[in-house]
Amino acid sequence: MDVPFYICAGIGIAAAFSVILQRRAVLSVLSLMVVLITCAAMYAMLGAHFLAVLQILVYAGAVMVLFVFVVMLLDPEILPEEVRPQSILERLWIFILTLGVSTIFAMLVWVFAHRYVPYRQMGADNTEKVSLLLFSEHIAAFEATSLILIAAIVGALTLSKRHRKAKG
Amino acid sequence: MQLAFLCFLPFLASIFNGFWYLFAKKPWKMAAGVVSTLALFTSFCLASALAFHDVTFSLPWIATGSFELPFVLRLDHLSSIFVLVITGVGTLIHIYATVYMAHDSGIQKFFAYLSLFCGSMLVLVLGGSLPILFCGWEGVGLCSYLLISFWFDDSEKAKAGAKAFIVNRIGDVGFLLGMFVLFQACGSLDIETLTHAQLSPTTVLIACSLLFFACTGKSAQIPLYIWLPDAMAGPTPVSALIHAATMVTSGVYLVTRLHVLFDAAESLHIVMATVGGVTAFVAATIALVQDDIKKVLAYSTVSQLGYLFLACGVGAYEAAVFHVVTHAFFKALLFLAAGSVIHGMDGEQNMWKMGGLKKAMPVTFATFTLGWLAICGIPPFSGFFSKDEILFHTFTSGHTGLWALGLVTACMTAFYMTRLYIVTFLGTKHTHAHESSWGMLAPLCVLACLSALGGIFGHMISHTLAFHAEAESSQLEWILMLVSACIAGLGIALAFFMYDESRQPIRARIQKQYGWLSTALAHAWYVDEAIDLVLLKPLRQIYGFVWRTIDVLCIDGFIMLLASGGRASGDVLRLIQPGFLHISIACMVMGAFFIMGYMVYGQL
Amino acid sequence: MVESFAAALFLIGLLGIVLRRTILVMLMSLELMLNAVNLTFVAFGQQQGLLTGQVYVFFTMTIAAAEAAIGLALVIALFRTFRSVDTHAVHGMRE
Numbered sequence: 001m002d003v004p005f006y007i008c009a010g011i012g013i014a015a016a017f018s019v020i021l022q023r024r025a026v027l028s029v030l031s032l033m034v035v036l037i038t039c040a041a042m043y044a045m046l047g048a049h050f051l052a053v054l055q056i057l058v059y060a061g062a063v064m065v066l067f068v069f070v071v072m073l074l075d076p077e078i079l080p081e082e083v084r085p086q087s088i089l090e091r092l093w094i095f096i097l098t099l100g101v102s103t104i105f106a107m108l109v110w111v112f113a114h115r116y117v118p119y120r121q122m123g124a125d126n127t128e129k130v131s132l133l134l135f136s137e138h139i140a141a142f143e144a145t146s147l148i149l150i151a152a153i154v155g156a157l158t159l160s161k162r163h164r165k166a167k168g
Numbered sequence: 169m170q171l172a173f174l175c176f177l178p179f180l181a182s183i184f185n186g187f188w189y190l191f192a193k194k195p196w197k198m199a200a201g202v203v204s205t206l207a208l209f210t211s212f213c214l215a216s217a218l219a220f221h222d223v224t225f226s227l228p229w230i231a232t233g234s235f236e237l238p239f240v241l242r243l244d245h246l247s248s249i250f251v252l253v254i255t256g257v258g259t260l261i262h263i264y265a266t267v268y269m270a271h272d273s274g275i276q277k278f279f280a281y282l283s284l285f286c287g288s289m290l291v292l293v294l295g296g297s298l299p300i301l302f303c304g305w306e307g308v309g310l311c312s313y314l315l316i317s318f319w320f321d322d323s324e325k326a327k328a329g330a331k332a333f334i335v336n337r338i339g340d341v342g343f344l345l346g347m348f349v350l351f352q353a354c355g356s357l358d359i360e361t362l363t364h365a366q367l368s369p370t371t372v373l374i375a376c377s378l379l380f381f382a383c384t385g386k387s388a389q390i391p392l393y394i395w396l397p398d399a400m401a402g403p404t405p406v407s408a409l410i411h412a413a414t415m416v417t418s419g420v421y422l423v424t425r426l427h428v429l430f431d432a433a434e435s436l437h438i439v440m441a442t443v444g445g446v447t448a449f450v451a452a453t454i455a456l457v458q459d460d461i462k463k464v465l466a467y468s469t470v471s472q473l474g475y476l477f478l479a480c481g482v483g484a485y486e487a488a489v490f491h492v493v494t495h496a497f498f499k500a501l502l503f504l505a506a507g508s509v510i511h512g513m514d515g516e517q518n519m520w521k522m523g524g525l526k527k528a529m530p531v532t533f534a535t536f537t538l539g540w541l542a543i544c545g546i547p548p549f550s551g552f553f554s555k556d557e558i559l560f561h562t563f564t565s566g567h568t569g570l571w572a573l574g575l576v577t578a579c580m581t582a583f584y585m586t587r588l589y590i591v592t593f594l595g596t597k598h599t600h601a602h603e604s605s606w607g608m609l610a611p612l613c614v615l616a617c618l619s620a621l622g623g624i625f626g627h628m629i630s631h632t633l634a635f636h637a638e639a640e641s642s643q644l645e646w647i648l649m650l651v652s653a654c655i656a657g658l659g660i661a662l663a664f665f666m667y668d669e670s671r672q673p674i675r676a677r678i679q680k681q682y683g684w685l686s687t688a689l690a691h692a693w694y695v696d697e698a699i700d701l702v703l704l705k706p707l708r709q710i711y712g713f714v715w716r717t718i719d720v721l722c723i724d725g726f727i728m729l730l731a732s733g734g735r736a737s738g739d740v741l742r743l744i745q746p747g748f749l750h751i752s753i754a755c756m757v758m759g760a761f762f763i764m765g766y767m768v769y770g771q772l
Numbered sequence: 773m774v775e776s777f778a779a780a781l782f783l784i785g786l787l788g789i790v791l792r793r794t795i796l797v798m799l800m801s802l803e804l805m806l807n808a809v810n811l812t813f814v815a816f817g818q819q820q821g822l823l824t825g826q827v828y829v830f831f832t833m834t835i836a837a838a839e840a841a842i843g844l845a846l847v848i849a850l851f852r853t854f855r856s857v858d859t860h861a862v863h864g865m866r867e
Contacts, residue, residue, distance in 0.1 A: 009777045016781050016804060020788030025796050032800050035781070039807050042774055046818045048826050051810075051833075058833055063803070063840045070844045071796065074851055097790060100761050101783045107768040108779040117819045126826075133827050145834045152838035159845035162852075749859040750793065757790050 005045060012038035025074075029067045036060040047122025050130045171225040171241050174214040174251070175290045181207035182283035189276035200276040201266025204283045208262055211290070212255035219248040220632060224296065240296030240358070245632040249489060250293040250421055253496050257413045258286050260611035264504050265405035267607030268511065278318060282409070285311035289414050293421060298347050298357040301422070305343065305386065308415045309336040315410065316402035325401040332395035339385015339392055346378035363428040376433040379422060380440060387419030388470050389447045389477055394696060396470055400462040404507030407462060412469055412499035417492045419473075423480045424489060431483065441481025441562070445570045445577075448474025450693065452580040456587075457689045460517045461506045464588050468543065469499060471581060475558050478570060484561035486630040491554035493629065494622045498542035498551055501615035505536040508608050509592060512601040519588060523595035529603045533593050535616040540589045542619040544582040545656040547649075550622030556652045557626065560645055575655050582659025590667045774815040782808035795850065795857045799843050806836045 011034065018031035036059045043052035085091045123129075134142055181204045188200060222244050229239040243251070265282065269275050285308060292304025310333070317329025351357055353371040367375075385392040399411055410416075423430055423440075430436065448471045455467035472495050479488035510517055512529050526533045542551035555578060563571040603609075666675060679686060688694065745752075781804055788801030810829045817825020851857055 005773060009773075012777060013780055013784070016784040019800055019804060020784060020792060020797070022797075025794060028797050028800055032803060035804060036807060039781075039811055042777070042811055043814060046774065046814050048814050048818070048829075051814060051826055051829055054830065054833060058837055059803075059807070063837050066840060066844055067796070067800065070847055073848060074796070074857060075855075094791065097757075097787060100765075101787055104761065104764050104768060105779060105783050107765070109776045111768060111771045112773075112775045112779075119818060120821055122818065126823075129823055130826050130830070133823055134830065138827055138831075141831055145831055148835060148838055152841050156841045156845040159842065159849050750790075753790055753798075757786060760786075 004041070008038045008041045008045075012042075025071045026068070029064060029071060032067070033060050033064050036064065046119070047126060048130075049124075050127040169225065170214050170218060171223050171243055171294065174211045174218070174255075175225075175241055175294055176287065177207045177211050178204070178283040178287035178290065182280045182287060185276045185280035185283060189274070189280060198266060198270050198275070200279045201262065201269070204279040205259060205262040205266060207283060208255055208286055209259045211286075212252070212259050215248070215251045215255050218243055219252060220245055226296075237297065237299055237357070239300060241291075241294040241300070242296035242359070243294060246421075246424060246489070247293050249493065249629060249632075250417070251290065253493055254286065254289050254293065254414050257496050257500050257615070258409060260614055261405050261409045261413070261500060261504065264408075264507070264608050264611045265403075267605055268405055268507060269403065274318070278315075278403070281311055281314045281318070282406075285315065285410065285415075289418070292418055295359075297359055298350070298362070301359075301425075302340075302343060302347065305382075305418060306340065308410070308418065309333060309340070309386070312336070312399070312410050312415055315406040316399045318402055318406070322401075328395075328398035328401040332399050335392050335395040336385050339382040342378045342381030342385070346375045346382065349375040349378065359425060362426065367429075367432070369432065369434075372429055373433045373435060376426075376430050376436050377439075379426070380436060383419030383422055383477070384443065385419075386422075387416050387473050387477070389419075389443050389474065390450070393447060393451070393470050394699070397463055397466045397692065400460070400466050404462070404503060404510065407466070408500045408503035408507070411466065412503050413496040416469065416473055417476075417496070420476045420480065420488055420492055423477075424485045427480075427485050430480070437481050437483065438567075439481070441478050441567060441570055444474045444477030444479075444481055445573045446474070447471070448478065448577045449573055449580075452577045452584070454689050454692045455584045456580060457686050458584075459520055461509065461519050461588065461592065462503075462517060464519075464584060465499070465502055465506060468502075468581065468585065471577060472499070472543075474577075475555065475574065478562060478574060479558040482562050482565040482567060482570075484558060484565075486633045487554065487557035487561050489633060490626050490629045491558055493625055494542070494550040494554040494619070497615055497622050498539045498619040501535060501539040501612060501619050502543065504608070504612055504615065505532050505539060508532045508604045508612065509536075509601075511604055511608070519591045522592045522601075524593075525601055526593045528601045531603060531609045532612065535609075535612040536589070536593065538616040538620050540585055542622075543585055544660060545578055545652060546660075547653055548623060549620055550625075551619070552653065552656070553623040553626050556649050559652055560648050563648060564644070575652070578652065579655045579659040579662075582656045583663045586660045586663030587667050590663065775812055778808045778811040778815065780808075781805075781811070793858050793860055795847055795859055798859070799840070799847070802843075803836065803840065806832065 015031045015034040015038065019028050019035065022028045022031065036055060040052045040055040040060070043049075043055060085094055184203060185200045222242075224243070225241040227239040230237040262279075262282065265278070269278055272278065288304045288307025288311060290304070292301055292308060295301035295304055313329045313333035315329075316332050317326045320326040320329070347357060349371060350362060350367075353367050353375070354362060354365045356362070356365075384390065388396040396411060396416070400407055402410075430440075451467045451470035451474060455464050455471065458464045458467060472491070476488045476491055476495075479485070479491065509522070509525060509529065509532060512525070512532070513522060516522065538549070542549040545552045545555045547553075559571055559574050559578070562574055691697070785801040785804035785808065788804065789798050792798055792801065810832055813825040813829050813832070815825075817823065847857065854861065
């Protein structure tokens with residue numbers, strides 16, 4: 001459990017910083033993909049095999065591709081931005097934020113380490129068990145998500161339509 | 169096994185022609201007609217071989233739990249007669265149609281439909297249980313629609329086809345309900361079982377009334393006869409086959425098949441007989457003033473069908489079957505001859521534009537003469553014997569009023585048929601019409617012989633059917649025969665008197681005095697207009713109302729309301745936003761920090 | 773251990789949202805946060821031996837995908853209107 005976890009965690013954190021610190025948007029997207037794959041590895045290590053595969057398929061596969069499409073659609077001149085802090089005020093702002101975040105992170109780690117519970121062994125039939133749960137207890141939510149997906153499709157289509165100059 | 173062949177050969181021909189029409193229209197189109205004719209002729213030969221034996225063919229079809237419905241075809245004496253008529257007269261009409269429709273571009277489609285029709289009719293007649301019969305019933309209704317509106321580019325013809333189908337369907341509701349009642353009472357719809365079942369009188373009465381209603385649709389009685397005159401929009405062979413010889417007799421077949429049940433429904437008898445008699449009378453009155461050849465023959469068909477139900481109503485089922493057979497002969501002959509005339513006159517159907525065709529189309533003239541004599545009921549031709557049987561049985565069962573009605577109708581039949589005969593064939597007007605080819609004339613000749621000599625079938629039919637004991641020939645019978653013959657002669661004489669060319673002024677005077685009657689008759693007593701006003705107009709109002717208020721206003725309006733509501737609320741709520749995204753996020757994050765800090769601190 | 777990693781991811785995403793001006797990168801940081809939360813769900817579920825956590829993550833993942841689609845459509849519409857994806861430049865939301 002330990003060594004693979006630390007490797008994945010290391011890669012994940014580095015990629016996450018890369019996401020927020022890159023100048024070019026494409027590199028952000030690629031870094032995010034690395035983070036997602038790391039997460040999938042975490043899921044697998046925790047015994048959630050179904051979710052691991054789903055993460056790769058849906059998140060890394062579909063959503064990230066969507067992001068890449070949009071990045072390609074946007075004007076390459078406009079997209080890159082300066083990540084260097086430009087003025088004293090900005091440097092101050094970043095410093096305060098980083099301080100606050102680090103404090104909270106430290107506190108969280110302390111809490112988690114304090115309540116450490118060893119991980120259990122999960123069986124190999126994770127997918128079967130999850131699907132059984134999905135289709136019995138959570139069937140209503142399952143059907144509702146399909147509705148949400150339809151609404152999302154319709155919404156996305158409507159929003160990205162080109163409106164012609166002449167109305168009607 | 170041969171029974172199955174007999175029944176399904178026409179279907180094979182239909183499928184073959186159908187595929188031919190869809191895939192290869194060019195080469196030698198007349199062959200489509202030949203294929204169908206051969207198929208039906210083979211069926212005829214099989215039928216002759218199997219006739220009057222009791223043959224059954226059974227296939228397991230539906231078997232679910234307690235309900236079983238095998239596909240049963242049953243040939244016995246009654247269905248043999250009908251099968252022979254269908255296949256025999258049908259073959260003749262097929263030969264005629266092959267020549268008649270030779271120049272039509274959709275000839276394969278035509279014969280596909282025609283074969284489909286013959287197959288369905290055979291299923292109807294051979295069906296061993298009511299649902300199978302109903303399959304055939306529906307099939308002939310469908311093919312009737314397809315064939316009537318064959319030239320559907322003309323919207324009038326298409327509407328006529330739709331009218332026929334819809335009116336038939338209204339009758340079919342009666343059939344279905346009757347089947348439901350019988351099934352609930354009896355548990356089985358097999359005809360053998362039904363005829364031997366013990367059913368309560370009310371059940372039988374209800375079921376038979378419903379089935380009779382279905383027959384009024386199929387066999388064009390009041391109130392569902394309105395489709396038959398309009399059905400003349402179809403090609404003439406269609407009129408001959410479907411509306412003279414076969415489909416319209418399905419109602420009579422149904423009643424005769426279930427005659428055990430109908431015998432038990434006492435109160436229905438008088439209703440049936442009256443409906444038949446009145447239909448015969450009314451249709452004959454309308455036929456008196458029609459100018460289109462085919463319309464005259466159409467109303468004549470309705471009239472003769474009225475006779476059939478009159479016969480069934482008084483219990484004379486053998487007479488009805490006999491009249492079905494002879495009617496098939498002479499009515500098909502008359503229709504085909506009319507088709508020959510129309511063909512020779514290049515599409516003209518108004519008989520006042522004709523005249524003197526005796527010289528121009530001699531063979532057609534000769535065969536039409538025989539058909540005319542048969543339908544008028546002149547001895548010794550077939551029509552006389554069958555019509556006289558019906559009138560005799562009506563008289564002897566005590567319905568003197570209906571007998572008188574039947575006599576008057578017979579007189580009118582003779583009158584208007586002679587009127588048609590004189591105006592079309594006699595006189596000296598046109599001589600440029602050309603005689604038809606032998607392909608069309610040969611079937612005419614065969615049918616003419618059958619019409620002339622068909623009287624001999626009468627005894628055979630009563631003998632094989634053997635529903636009731638045969639009565640002895642009595643004095644009364646001869647007297648009544650004489651009366652019928654005289655009435656028919658009277659009608660003919662009157663027509664000759666009226667329509668001789670020198671009598672034009674007398675006709676004009678009568679026309680002026682009774683003009684209102686003539687107009688009413690010409691519009692068929694305004695029945696179609698009445699139905700449109702009373703039934704269809706309110707229905708259209710209702711449809712319009714349902715569409716405008718319920719669909720457009722309520723349902724569509726509700727959805728639109730939801731959408732515009734969302735948009736309106738968005739318009740209101742946007743005023744809450746400060747407009748600067750990064751400031752909103754910064755504030756939110758600050759707040760989140762504090763909350764997070766507080767919660768985590770509490771856990772420490 | 774996994775929860776700490778998730779916490780780290782979450783906070784990094786939070787930093788990304790506050791500090792970056794490009795809407796697209798903000799959306800990506802949002803995805804980062806969502807993933808972190810998913811990871812937390814699974815980790816705690818595993819600790820307690822329940823599969824409920826994984827089921828909830830299934831739904832969250834679906835909805836996050838839908839939300840990403842709509843968000844990206846919005847970005848494109850925004851881009852067409854304002855010809856810019858800088859949050860500091862886009863401020864017509866009140867009108």
